[in-house]
Amino acid sequence: MTTKELYTKDAHVWVEHPVQVWEGATVTSDYRSGVLIVRIDQSGEIRQIKITDEKKLPPLRNPSLLIGQNDLTSLSYLHEPAVLHNLKVRFCDRNAIYTYCGIVLVAINPYYDLPIYGDETIMAYRGQSMGDLDPHIFAVSEEAYTKLERERRDQSIIVSGESGAGKTVSAKYAMRYFAAVRGNVSETQVERKVLASSPIMEAIGNAKTTRNDNSSRFGKFIEIHFDPEYRICGASMRTYLLEKSRVTYQSAGERNYHIFYQLCAAARHMPDLKLDHQDCFHYLNQGGSPQIDGVNDFKTFNETKTALTTLGVTESEQQNMFTVLASILHLGNVDLTSSEEDAECAYIESDDTHLKTVCSLLGVSKLELSRWLTHRRIASAHEVIVSRMDLQRAAFARDALAKRMYGELFAWLVQAVNRALDTGHAKKHFIGVLDIYGFETFEINSFEQFCINYANEKLQQQFNSHVFKLEQDEYIKEEISWKMIDFYDNQPCIDLIEDRLGVLALLDEECRVPQGSDQGFVSKLHDKCAKYPHFMKPRFGNAAFIIKHFADNVEYQCGGFLEKNRDTVLEEQLECIKSATCCRLIHVIFAETPVDHSATLPPPSRRRATPSMPLGSLTQPPRRASGQKQTVGAQFRASLSALMATLSATTPHYVRCIKPNDTKTAFQFDAARAVNQLRACGVLETIRISSAGFPSRWLYQDFFQRYRLLCLFKDIDRSNIKATCTKILLKHVKDTDKYQFGATKIFFRAGQVAYLEKLRADVQRLCCVRVQSCVRGFLARRRYARLARAIHGILARAKGYLVRRKVQEIRRNRAAIKIQKTVRGWLARLKYQRLRRLTVGIQARARGYMARRLYKNKKILKLTIGIQRYARGYLVRREIGLKLRKIIVAQAAVRRFLARRQYKRLRIEARSLDHVKTLNKGLENKIISLQQRLEDAQSKAKKIEPLQAQIAELKAKLETLKLVEIEAKALKVDIHSKDNLLNDLRIELAEEKDSNKRLVEEKKEIQAKYKKEKETWERESEKLANELKNNKEHYEMAIEERDKRHEAEKKALCLDLENERQSRQKLLSSQYDLQERLDSLHRAPSKEHRRSLSDASTNSQQETTVEDDFGYGSVRSTESSRPALEAVNWSTTNSNSSQNGPTPMADAGLVLRMRNRISVLQSELSRTAKRAQDLEDRLTNRLTSPPANPDSDRFKVEELEIENKKLREDLEHLRALDSAHMSKEVIDQLHQMQEELDRRRDECIQLKSVLTHQTSNLKSLATSNYGSDVDIINEDGELASAYQAQKGINRQLQEELQDEKKFYAEHLAQIKQENERLREENEKYQKMLSNDLNQEPRTKGQEFAQNEIVRLTSEMLSLQERVDKLSESCRKYKNQIRLLLQKLKEAGVEHVEDILEEAATMPQNTSTAMEVKPVMRKKEREYLGMFEYKLQDEGTIIKKLIMDLKPRVAVTLLPGLPAYILFMMILHTDHVDDEPKMHGLIRAIRMGVRKTLKRRAESVEYNAMWLSNILRLLNNLRQYSGDAMYQESNTPRQNQQSLRIFDLSEYRQVLSDIAIGIYQGLITLLQRQLERLIFPAILEYEEISGLLGPAKVAAPSPPSAGPARLKHDLASTHDYLKVHAVDTPLRVTIFKQLFYYICAYSLNQLLLRKDLCCWAKGLQIRYNISHLETWIKEHLAEYGQKNMEEILSVLKPITQAVQLLQARKSMADVRSTVEMCADLSAMQVCKILNMYTPAEDYEVKVTKEFIHEIQKLMQERDGPDANKKPHNLLMDTKMIYAVHFDFCPSPIRLEDIEVPEVLELDGYLTKI
DSSP: OOGGGGOOTTOEEEEEETTTEEEEEEEOSOOBTTEEEEEETTTOOEEEEEOSOGGGOOOBOOOGGGTTOSBGGGOSSOSHHHHHHHHHIIIIISOOOEEEETTEEEEEOOSSOOSOOSHHHHHHHTTOOTTTSOOOHHHHHHHHHHHHHHHOOOEEEEEEOSTTSSHHHHHHHHHHHHHHHHOOOSSSOHHHHHHHHHHHHHHHHEEOOSSOTTEEOSEEEEEEEEOTTSOEEEEEEEEEOOOGGGGTOOOTTOOOBHHHHHHHHTGGGOGGGOOOOGGGOTTTSSSSOOOOTTOOHHHHHHHHHHHHHHTTOOHHHHHHHHHHHHHHHHHHTOOOEEOSSOSSBEEOOTTOHHHHHHHHHHTOOHHHHHHHHHEEEEEOSSOEEEEEOBHHHHHHHHHHHHHHHHHHHHHHHHHHHHHHHBOOOOOOEEEEEEEOOOOOOOSSBOHHHHHHHHHHHHHHHHHHHHHHHHHHHHHHHHTOOOOOOOOOOOHHHHHHHHSTTSHHHHHHHHHHSTTOOHHHHHHHHHHHSTTSTTEEOOSSOSSEEEEEOSSOEEEEEOTTHHHHHHOOOOHHHHHHHHTOSSOHHHHHHTOSSOOOHHHHSOOOTTOTTOOSSOSSEESSOOBOTTSOBOOHHHHHHHHHHHHHHHHHTSEEEEEEEEOOOSSOOTTOOOHHHHHHHHHHHTHHHHHHHHHHSOOEEEEHHHHHHHHGGGSOGGGOOTTOHHHHHHHHHHHHOOOGGGEEEOSSEEEEOTTHHHHHHHHHHHHHHHHHHHHHHHHHHHHHHHHHHHHHHHHHHHHHHHHHHHHHHHHHHHHHHHHHHHHHHHHHHHHHHHHHHHHHHHHHHHHHHHHHHHHHHHHHHHHHHHHHHHHHHHHHHHHHHHHHHHHHHHHHHHHHHHHHHHHHHHHHHHHHHHTSHHHHHHHHHHHHHHHHHHHHHHHHHHHHHHHHHHHHHHHHHHHHHHHHHHHHHHHHHHHHHHHHHHHHHHHHHHHHHHHHHHHHHHHHHHHHHHHHHHHHHHHHHHHHHHHHHHHHHHHHHHHHHHHHHHHHHHHHHHHHHHHHHHHHHHHHHHHHHHHHHHHHHHHHHHHOOTTTTTOOHHHHHHHHHHHGGGSOSOSSOOTTSGGGGSOOGGGOOHHHHHHHHHHTTTOHHHHHHHHHHHHHHHHHHHHHHHHHHHHHHHHHHHHHHHHHSOOSOTTHHHHHHHHHHHHHHHHHHHHHHHHTSOGGGHHHHHHHHHHHHHHHHHHHHHHHHHHHHHHHHHHHHHHHHHHHHHTTOGGGTTTTSHHHHHHHHHHHHHHHHHHHHHHHHHHHHHHHHHHHHHHHHHHHHHHHHHHHHHHHHHSOOSSHHHHHHHHHHHHHHHHHHHHHHHHHHHHHHHHHHHHHHHHHHHHHHHTTOTTHHHHHHHHHHHHHHHHHHHTHHHHHHHHHHGGGOOEEOOGGGHHHHHIIIIISOOHHHHTTSOTTHHHHHHHHHHHHHHHTTOHHHHHHHHHHHHHHHHHHHHHTTTOHHHHHHHHHHHHHHHHHHHHTSOOGGGOTTOOHHHHHTSOSSOOOHHHHHHHHHHHHHHHHHHHHHHHHHHHHHHIIIIIIOOOSTTOOOSSOOOOOOOGGGSHHHHHHHHHHHHHHHHHTTOOHHHHHHHHHHHHHHHHHHHHHHHHHOGGGOSHHHHHHHHHHHHHHHHHHHHHSGGGOHHHHHHHHHHTHHHHHHHHHHHSOOSGGGHHHHHHHTTTSOHHHHHHHHHHOOOSSTTSOOOOHHHHHHHHHHHHHHHOGGGTTSOOOSSOOTTOOOOOOOOOOOOOOOGGGOOOOGGGOOTTTOEEO
8 A cells, every 4th residue: 555545534644834833634535636635633724735746745643552652763654743743742741851762862851850860760770671661861871881781882872952951961860870870889989979070060161041041061071980890980071162252251141150150159258259249240240140040159159169079179279269260250350441642552540459359369460460461562573562452452362361261270170070080990991971062053153153063063973874873783683675775974064174175274274374364264265165065155245154064054153263263362461370379279270281181080991092182171272292372173173083983982872952942931842943953963864764764663472462453363373473464464565565574573664554553443443333233232132121020020019019008907907906905904003003102102201201300309409519518618728728828928038038148148258358369269270271271272173173174075075975876876776767757747747737726725715714823823822831831830849859859769778878888797797706716616626526527517507507509519509400401302392392283372382481491591501600600710719729618528528418318319209200201301300410410520529629638737737736746636546537437428429429320321221212202203293294384274273373383483493593502601611610620630639530531421321312402403403594605616606506507407496496595695694794705605696697698698588587586586685684674474484584794785786786687688689589570470461361552562471470470479488487487567567568669669660661551551450469469368367457458558559550540531530530549649640641542542542631630639639738748750669667676575485495406516505
């Protein structure tokens, strides 16, 4: 089918319009040769178009399917009106500012800040291919970066457009993308410096023009360097052709460079620059438009200073820079005047203030500067002449100097930026961003426009060749036949400019001529360049020339060409400026030797054709080698050639910026302006190249999905889609030249897709008619059947109604009779009861009245008697009170008289001179001493003051550091909760505003009430003050009474003390008497030597009753009746407690007995310690001094006899005991016997020593008294008999001792057997008891018994610990006793070794009985819940427990077992008080977990495992911290196991931070894994067959890539978290976070993909989301309905978005649509509606009115503050819900935890 056949009735075409360029029209009748009749769509006008050439028929319009396409080359009809309309629809209707045109990104300046440049948008485009998402500058940047990584070839982004089109902003966003995606986290922070260079370059290189408020008046090429790992490692900048003429002149409505206005705005902050308002300077007030709307010059000045500081420009350099800029402004204000003598010559007044300011700022000579501003030096062959310049030349020279200074300053600043951006790291690749001016044409075009257009010619040539090359490469890649495409080649225009006799060459030649002029230059052009086809002469005048550029013909005025090309400044002025002494920067920027830029900016590697000239600013022309200055044109040509060489060595990417209108109105599209720019920037040329070949390209699968309606079902071969597509095309497109079959795509000529769309629409129309007929017939039949059923039903119901009515009447009559009978009986009973109640009531009231009257009379009588009694008592008391007051008055008078008399006497005495002297004498001495002390204190204070100041400063610093640390920790933990608080506060603020109004009204009422209450309060306060005064007086009286009482008690105590003293004196006197009696006994032994031993004992008992009962450990002491601590048989106790059964009362009695036992043991311990100390003191005294009482041994022997009798009685008692109670009592008695035997040994030793001393004393006494007649003493052998008797007694004692030992050994064997039996029974009962405790209680009694048993057991264990401590103390005292015995041996006491051997045999014999005790203690010590380890084994334990632990092993263990083991190790360090060991262990845990997770960063299972363990360890630290808030659910035993010494609250915070880090890492890992599944599972997967997208519909995905794969991963994650016992609230938060990410990612992709915004895709996506909702309900229902609904609510945004795609979009549905999109913002809704594309013609299209109404209602819904809030188009995928680790106590007992063998920790950990 030919194109002519498409012009049929109702075809849509474009016709030309004088203003709108093109307008739409509809063909009213089929085209006939020569005439085409159309109707204008907008006005309805009928117009006949005469067609002279059928090739010039009006362009056809694209079908509605293709309107608003992202890529202009995908349009079926590629021509100028189609491109213009597509851009207008996207820009005005859909607010889409970016559009692809092949490889070119067309960017239209919206003059409005769009929220499409956030971090979320950057991350959305990261990793996406160009064309997958909506067009964006980030997509071009991503394409460049991806190619840099993939192809390892340098890239470049060329941003062009006219002034005001947004080039600078686009380049800025491109650089921002690179910095955000692959910024290098290093010290230099290059990406921050790259972004900081933008405000600097804008300040010194941008200015306001009539077309743009921030127009770049120079070109720049920024190279962003990357290291081998493709991270930013540096940058460099080159600038081109700074517009220096703007420094001295601005057109109307324009401004100078921004930096000058910023300086004037900051003038008051820099008074040394002597600046004033901007209107006061000549260089700033010429444009008449000094202000820019919405721009604060002072604020931007601060931003510029900050950026300079960031880039390393020092404060002094900044100050010098501002000095140079201020000097330029003042130089422009230097007044050049003419004198009266010579009106043409220029003069400067000597008192010119601005001249003085320039000289003072720069430090130059005023006379020199004034002279050379008005004079010049002319050098001839023989002499040098100095002549005065006229006003025009002087002004021009001054302006040239100002421009030169600014240009040099600009070049220096560019070099400074390059130095800052150079990091010195290895540079492997770069991405260049070229921000260069676009094609310009004005009414008057000068040298600047010529250079700009020349640069654009070069760039356009490179662009055309690149586009052509890509087009041909595509054809070759798809293996289709093609022929050479012709494209516009602008090389002839470039030759015109660059040839040897071209424009630049002739301009340089004219500049070298001494008397060269602009007119001579133009004449040469007309003469030499007439042969070039692109050169034209103007019709009028000879001062201009015309060049035919690729965009338009431009006429250049030659005025100023030569001067601008020369760019000359008087050398004398430069020399004067260079002599500046106050500004060092002048010498730097005017340095003769050029700076070696290669040292600071090395060229990037692998760059081909790198220019030899230094990088940096190319705005200042360098000098040639010969010393001659290079012209601006030659320098610009060289720099442009270097730039083109650099671009040719890279892969270019193009961004064409379009200015939509000249009024800077937001989203207003001027078609005429846009067409001119499209032509100028080469977009239409790209379209022409594409349309010359095969512009429309479809994948086979996409073509089949779209156009399978055009073939029969039997012709479809799904196994060979290409063959099916071939059949479709062969059937409907007869001309095979209209399409080509490529390897993966079908290529169509222009218009063929529109033709296929027309055929498809016709087929759909026929199918719709057939479907409608079938549906209407079905509806009619259904309506008839429904009507017949209704009639039959009505008849049946009518008959039933009549029958039911008759039956109802019969029932009603019968019921009425029955009701009458019942009512009549009820009325009769009611009447009788009423009469009865009335009668009874009257009687009751009458009787009550009589009784009350009688009671009232008696009460009045009683009250009368009481009143009389109180009145009489009152009168008597008043009389007595009057008498007392009179007595007191009399007493006071007498006392006053006596006091006055005493006062007079004392006053006379005080006035006497002697009294004053005595008082003053003491005062003088005191004053002198105080003065000396004051001087000493002052000297010390002077020394202390600086130290105190230092201490105060250090304390303040310490406090601030502590506060900062605490705040940092608190902020880190609470940062997420603060965000939620902020939202809540905003809501509360709105509520507060409403409540404030009510509070104002309430305030008035409260004030009124306050006044009334204030008066009452004042009255009450007076009463209270009086009462307070009275209370105070009563209080003082009470104090006086108390003092008196204390004095009385003090006297009583003094009396008691005196009595005690008297009694003590009596005791001392009695002691003296006893001592005298003893002395008398010594002096007269002969009188008493015949007494028997029994008599002596009897007498000694009477004498020793007053002595204390210690020294020999008498058995009469009360301690002997108590069993020893070691004798307590805990096994028996436990067995008894277990045998008693679960009755809690028996256990409670046991614990009470244990408590009493412990109290007794404690008291016994204190007495034992006291006795041991006394024994040691007495033994020491005995060893150092001879015994004072030699007869005391006899007394002790008697005591031994008595105690032996008692021991025999005890043994008999033991033998008579019942066997059931024998074990416990026998052990108690045996221990008592052991103690008594020990005491007996001590007594024997002491008796022997006493006997030896007595023998020696007797001998000495006999010798002294009888001399040699010693035998008289022993004449009857009494001493020998006494000694023999004593030996007999001792022998008898030893025999009894041996018998007792034998009996003791026999009983020990019996007891051992009994203990073995009891221990077995005890273990059996303990097992039964533990089983009962582990089972769930069935009754409340069992539950109470279990709790009571647990509590009593924990108390018993605590008592056992105390008993152990007491036992240890007893052992220490025994050791001390043994040491004392050793001292006795050393002192000469005999038979000590025998006694010690006997003492040693007893523990050996008792060891068998004591074996029970260690076994039970070992079992009880397992309940301490600690693991002991060696410090050198710490690393091995951490390695095996943390680093080597596998998840598959961990799942077989107790959940959180590593955390329990680690905590029990920490608990042991607290138990032994080893703080360094504790710190080292926790530090090792942290490092081990971090290393493990770093090594296994990509494992979800490892992260889940250690998140659970760290939280378990954190909860254990909380549970056993000892804090009351964490101990509420603890058992008593768990509270006993709490930390005793260390406070690990800081480490709890550290563990919480580690847990947060693991949680965030886990979330990031899960999000990264889900990211690759979300798009294919939710947005791409198509399970419902037959639903198609509008254009690019992906092939059906396999089930493994759909929702099933996503659900499988979610289920795996859920299993991991559940197996490793992650806390339930945390699991809910994790899945809430994951589904939020799924929702955010899906919605962001939907908002950035136009192909997804259709009804069919919405249905598919909604179906895919339902899979996730079903999964949530199935797998997460265990967490409760509330949590499940909370997780489901996270998916509401994406659900509402797809519902919006499916909803009706008429004006009647506006409100329901707004209500449906409750969780979407107005911007998101409007974006979806703008991108919505009907897949078929019969679908309803979204109108502008519908979108505007939606936007209006949603803004009303959001409230008036909605515009103040930041709006983001995309959801924040990095948002993380605030996580809080709730306290979760563990019911597991630490003592039950064992280390499994699989951990291989045997030998490293010891259970305590």
